[in-house]
Amino acid sequence: MSGVQEYGAELADFRSRVAELQTARALPAQERLAVLDAALIELQHAAEVLWPRYERLAADDLARGGGRADPHEQQLLRALFQRLPVAVVLLDRDCVVRRMNDLAAQLFRTRPGYAAGRPLTDSLPPGGRAVLRSQVAAVARGEGGRGLVVRLPGPGSDGTTLPVTLAALHPPGEPYPAVLAAFQPTAGAEDAADAEDAVATPAVPAPGRDPVPAQADAEADADDRLSTARPDLDEVTRHAQLLDLLDDMATALLAPPAPADGGPEAVLGRAAAVLHGRFADWVIVDVITDDVSADPARPGIARRLVTLGPPEAVAGGRVAPVAEQDPAGCPLVAEALRDGVAALRVRPPDADAFGRDASGAPVLVREEVTSLLCVPLRPSPAEPVRGALTLFRTGGRGAFEMAEAGVADRVSRHIALALSRALPQ
Numbered sequence: 001m002s003g004v005q006e007y008g009a010e011l012a013d014f015r016s017r018v019a020e021l022q023t024a025r026a027l028p029a030q031e032r033l034a035v036l037d038a039a040l041i042e043l044q045h046a047a048e049v050l051w052p053r054y055e056r057l058a059a060d061d062l063a064r065g066g067g068r069a070d071p072h073e074q075q076l077l078r079a080l081f082q083r084l085p086v087a088v089v090l091l092d093r094d095c096v097v098r099r100m101n102d103l104a105a106q107l108f109r110t111r112p113g114y115a116a117g118r119p120l121t122d123s124l125p126p127g128g129r130a131v132l133r134s135q136v137a138a139v140a141r142g143e144g145g146r147g148l149v150v151r152l153p154g155p156g157s158d159g160t161t162l163p164v165t166l167a168a169l170h171p172p173g174e175p176y177p178a179v180l181a182a183f184q185p186t187a188g189a190e191d192a193a194d195a196e197d198a199v200a201t202p203a204v205p206a207p208g209r210d211p212v213p214a215q216a217d218a219e220a221d222a223d224d225r226l227s228t229a230r231p232d233l234d235e236v237t238r239h240a241q242l243l244d245l246l247d248d249m250a251t252a253l254l255a256p257p258a259p260a261d262g263g264p265e266a267v268l269g270r271a272a273a274v275l276h277g278r279f280a281d282w283v284i285v286d287v288i289t290d291d292v293s294a295d296p297a298r299p300g301i302a303r304r305l306v307t308l309g310p311p312e313a314v315a316g317g318r319v320a321p322v323a324e325q326d327p328a329g330c331p332l333v334a335e336a337l338r339d340g341v342a343a344l345r346v347r348p349p350d351a352d353a354f355g356r357d358a359s360g361a362p363v364l365v366r367e368e369v370t371s372l373l374c375v376p377l378r379p380s381p382a383e384p385v386r387g388a389l390t391l392f393r394t395g396g397r398g399a400f401e402m403a404e405a406g407v408a409d410r411v412s413r414h415i416a417l418a419l420s421r422a423l424p425q
Contacts, residue, residue, distance in 0.1 A: 004175045007053055014050065017042055087183040090169070093140030093176055095119050095133045107162075107183060108152070109398055110346075120181070122347035124150060126365045132164075139166045139179045150183075153370050153396050160396070242407050249274050249411050253418040264422040268306045271415045275391065276308040279404075282367070282392035283308040286327040287377070287419065288337060288385065302327040302337055302387065310394065313367065321357035327388070330355040332374040336388040342375040342409060346399045354390070367392065371399035373408050377416040386416050 021039050081088070087104035089097055097120050100112045108115065108123045121129035128151050135146045146166040153160075162183050169178045252270040264287060272283040285306040307323035327333045332343050332353050345353065347370060351362040354372070364372070369392045377387040389412050393400060400408075 004057060007050075007057060008175050010053075011050065014042065014046065089120060089181045089183075091120060091136055091179045091181055093137055093179065095121050095136045098178060104183065119349070122349055123152070124347075125153060125368060126351065127151075135166055136179050136181070139168050140177055142168065142177070153368060153394075238403075242403065245274065245279060246407060246410065249414060253414055264419055265305050267418050267422045268415070271411075271418070272306045272308050275411070280373075280391035281310045281394045281397065282313075282322075282369075282390075284322065284390040284392075285377075285387060285415075286330075286333055286337070286390075287387035302333070309367075318366070321359070322363060324358065325355055325363070330390075332372075333388045333390060336374050336376040337385055340376045340378055340381075340385050342373070342405070344371075344373055344400060344402075344405045346371045348372060368394050370394060370397065373400050373405055375405075375408050375412040377412050377419060379413060379416045379420055386419050389415065 021035060021042065081090075081099065082101045084101055084103070087107045088101050089104050090099040092098055097115045097118055100108075100110075100115050102112070105112045105115065108120075110123070119133075121133055124132060131148065132150055135148055139146055145168070147163065148166075149161050149163050151161050164184075165182045167180050167182075169180050171178055249271060252274050253267070255270075268285045268287070272285060276283045283306065284304065286302045286304050289301060289303050304323055304325060304327055307319055309319040309322065313319050327337070330353075331350075332345075335341050336343065348354075348364050351365050354363045354369075356362050357366065363369075371393045373389075373391040375389050376385045377389055378385045389408070391400070391408065
C-alpha cells in the first residue's frame with residue numbers, strides 16, 4: 001500500500017511539472033530551447049521510471065489476487081454488511097459516506113442511497129462535527145483505531161449520545177484506506193431487529209406431522225404475496241396527515257375574515273398558525289411590500305411579517321432576533337425572492353444559509369436546525385414572487401421529505417393567492 005501511495009505522489013508531482021512546462025508556449029522563441037530540454041527529461045522519466053514502476057505494482061497486485069473479485073462473493077459481502085446487528089458506516093478519509101447498512105440508516109433517519117457521497121458529519125450538531133472528522137482522518141492515516149462518543153440531535157438539550165468505534169480497512173485495489181464506524185445500536189434498533197427475527201423464524205410444525213414440501217412452499221409464497229400487498233400503515237397515516245394539513249390551510253385562507261383581519265399580516269398569521277407546531281417548529285414569512293409589477297427584474301424590498309418559533313425559543317427570547325433580521329441578509333430567502341427557487345436542506349452544511357442574528361450567531365446553528373424548507377410565494381410561474389415561506393425543524397424531529405416539500409409548494413401557492421388579494425393593488 002505504501003508503494004502505491006508513493007507512486008501516486010510521484011505521479012502527481014510529474015503532472016504538476018508537465019503543467020508548468022505547458023506554459024512555455026507563452027515564452028519568447030529564444031527561451032523555449034531550455035524548456036524543450038526539460039520536457040525531454042520529463043518524457044524520459046515517464047518512459048524509464050514511471051511506466052516500469054506501474055508494471056511492477058500491477059504484477060504485485062495480480063499476484064496478491066488483486067484482480068476482479070468474484071461477483072457472487074461481492075454480493076455475499078454486501079448482504080452481510082447490510083444484515084449486521086450493529087449500525088455500521090463505511091467512510092473515506094474525509095468522513096464521506098461510502099456505504100451505510102440498514103440499522104445505521106434508521107439511526108440517522110435517512111436512506112442509504114441518499115447518504116452515500118455525503119459527509120456523515122452533516123448528521124451531527126455543529127459542535128461535534130470537527131471531532132469526528134479529525135478522528136476519522138487520524139484512523140485513515142494509520143494511527144490506529146479510535147473510540148469516541150458522538151451526539152445526535154434528539155429530544156431535550158443533550159440529544160442522544162452514542163459511542164462509536166473507528167477502525168481502518170484496506171480495500172483491495174484502492175490507494176487509500178477506508179474507515180469503518182460502528183455505532184452502539186439503540187433500543188429501537190434492537191427491537192426492530194428482534195421483530196425482524198421473529199418474522200423470519202419459521203413456524204414449528206405440530207409433533208408427529210411433517211409439512212408437505214410443496215404445500216409449505218405454496219403457503220410461503222402466499223405469505224410473501226400478502227406481505228407485499230399489505231400497505232405501509234405509517235405511509236398511509238402520513239399521507240392522511242398531509243391531506244388534513246392542506247384542508248385546514250384551505251379553510252383558514254378561504255374563511256371570511258373579520259373586517260379588521262383582512263390585511264396581509266392577518267392572512268399570513270392564519271396560514272402560519274396552521275403550519276406551526278404540527279408541520280414545522282419555526283414558521284417565517286417574508287413579503288415584498290413595494291410594487292414590483294412595473295419592473296419584474298427589480299426584486300423589491302422584503303419585510304419579515306411573521307416569525308413563529310417553538311415554546312422554548314419564545315421563553316428564551318430567541319424569536320425576536322430572528323424577527324428583526326433583514327431578509328436580504330438570508331441567502332436562501334434572497335435567492336427565493338430573486339429567482340423564485342425553492343430549497344430543501346437536510347442537516348444544512350452552510351451555517352450561514354439563513355444569515356446571522358444581531359449577536360453574530362448563525363441562526364441555523366443556534367437553533368440546531370436539522371432540516372429546512374424555503375419556498376417562494378408566487379401564485380403562478382408567470383407572476384412575480386410575492387414573498388418567501390421558510391420552515392425549520394429542529395432537535396430530534398424527522399427531516400422534511402420530498403412529499404412534504406411538495407405539500408409546502410402547494411401551500412405556498414395558496415398563500416400567495418390569498419396574499420395577492422390582501423395586498424394593496
